[in-house]
Amino acid sequence: MKTIQTVLLCAPFFGLVAMALPGCWDESAPDSESEEILCGKLAECGKLSAGVTAERCADNMGVLHLQAINELKACTPVFEQLKSLMACAAQQQGCESPVGREAAELPADHPCFEENERYKEALQEVGAQSKEPDAGALCAFFYERAVDRATTPATGKTCSTNADCPDVECPDPALGSDGYCQNGKCKTAIDICR
Incomplete structure (x- = not known):
């Protein structure tokens, strides 16, 4: 099973919680299905910003998943497993479930146990390859920010590429961003610095 797809399907995405649906991620399902499952649950739980369906x-x-992989290829195992875990959690958990926000200790009979274990392995793998124990957690943080972008509208000026948009500075420097064009509109500080 693809690493990120496994993680997103079985857990809520950093601060966004996935909900209960029967069964977990089907490996034969197309890649877009995990995003549809997760976003459907986020909508059900009221976790999407106004104006985002x-x-x-x-x-x-x-789109952001592909950009994340292209920008940080070393993080691909974490991204793939996180995506899969979150999708599983979206199918299995309630809106307030902590599963998927970080690697959890789940019982072997938990519907997302395998996805969670693969996610923990991916975190360790990335840390071992980079020789930085926290590298996997940094990858997960980067992906969390990408999900935040997907769940909020872009409210800035019209754009066609990221280069058309100004950089965003937030009070918390970790939340700042290079200019980002989403669906023809630039992301602003209101969109990103929440």
């Missing part, structure tokens, strides 16, 4: 969230998340 589940469909728009899923489209945004698919």
